[in-house]
Amino acid sequence: MMDMVSSSEANNNEQNARNPTTTSSSSSSPLPAVVVSSSSSSSLRGGETRHEPRPLSGIGGVGGTHPGFMGKHRMTAAIGYLDQQIQIIQDELDQLDTLGQSSVVCKELITSIESVPDALLPETKGPVETGWDRWFQGGHGSRNRKKWI
């Protein structure tokens, strides 16, 4: 918990980062300088952008790579933030005493889903809108006429 920034494991960068050098765009706009969060490698969505390291919000500097990096003011602010988090979580814990179980919500969910006509389902509540079939009409395809059962 010392690092309150992303706890996500490092992901394969190549999958997520875009490589601007492969673009076929004829635009000559220069690669802008971007402040990229240093929280996780997978957050580097801009590919080869310039990376301005920023202090990890709150906790990172304490006992981290730069002991004593955070000054007193900053640390006081970090403690204030943590105290606020404590209050928020405590409030949520108290609130849980009044909340129903998930089965109540699941029941609502089924009712909600089954009350809406859905063009993409093989079986659905009506009414059916005439516009649903426009994707198969005119000269744009040779679908047979569908039958309503």
Next chain:
Amino acid sequence: MSVAELKDRHLAATQTVSALRDRLKQKRLLLLDTDVAGYSRSQGRTPVSFGPTDLVCCRTLQGHNGKVYSLDWTPEKNRIVSASQDGRLIVWNALTSQKTHAIKLPCAWVMTCAFSPTGQSVACGGLDSVCSIFNLNSPTDRDGNLPVSKMLSGHKGYVSSCQYVPDEDAHLITSSGDQTCGLWDITTGLRTSVFGGEFQSGHTADVLSVSINGSNSRMFVSGSCDSTARLWDTRVASRAVRTFHGHEGDVNAVKFFPDGNRFGTGSDDGTCRLFDIRTGHQLQVYYQQHGDNEVPPVTSIAFSISGRLLFAGYSNGDCYVWDTLLGQVVLNLGTLQNSHEGRISCLGLSADGSALCTGSWDSNLKIWAFGGHRKVI
């Protein structure tokens, strides 16, 4: 107080937060007496069953010269705006496959685009940290380019996602690599509110995605590299209404459920999840082995208009159609005839729910619709 004493206080507070979070997690688990799949089965629901030619690709929109990163439908009719690595936005009539606008962007590194509610403007953002607005009715300049009608500046990091507030063209919400979301007044070009930021109770890493509640446009949800999703009330920027834990990787995509009381997420951990906004419960995890022991990240999600189907694009080219009630994959658009040849990076449903558009790194967009026999109950 000395630095040493402050450090001790800091450490103690951090440990308290950690302990409380664990207690919260345990207490929540006790309230999860069932998930959606378990409950639905107990109520006799059976999975949606698609015939082999039910969901078909009925259009392929070709025109981009690079990966498609983002797409958005108009709230009315059949138009789509898409953004690509080729540095262009294209506005399409999806029904006729015609391109009505091809907008060359001042900054080629675009990541997101959105259509305004009236369909008169489009917005986009990316590595320039700015959200640019284009009025589609403006005259083009000397070079035939549509001029930028407004630039929304203020983010200190890339703009990952943007969405217009429904029913008005005047406000927009953005998410950014600077760990904040923003609410903007497009008329003045000013940022009305900042959601999050250092030592604010917001995200603690890049924010990748936003989704505004269609039933209550004052609420929106954001997804972040900090593995959480957060619910916000636009009237209260100082702290998130609720934080949703559960994912074990970046939350790449968030989308409100059609009834506005729940939302879905897609993550680098390979799962999609369904959360309830009023109770905070995690209602369902959607995960299935893809084969070869791979766990590809989820890149994008969309719900069908009733919410019964959850479409999820994955980085390996799969596009699973989940039955949200039974928690099962009922179709894989990625293996159908005529499917994309690359990763599906974005998905969106038409306003009337009759068609799904997918955008891919193969530079195409495809439109999918139901062409089989439909039973009306």
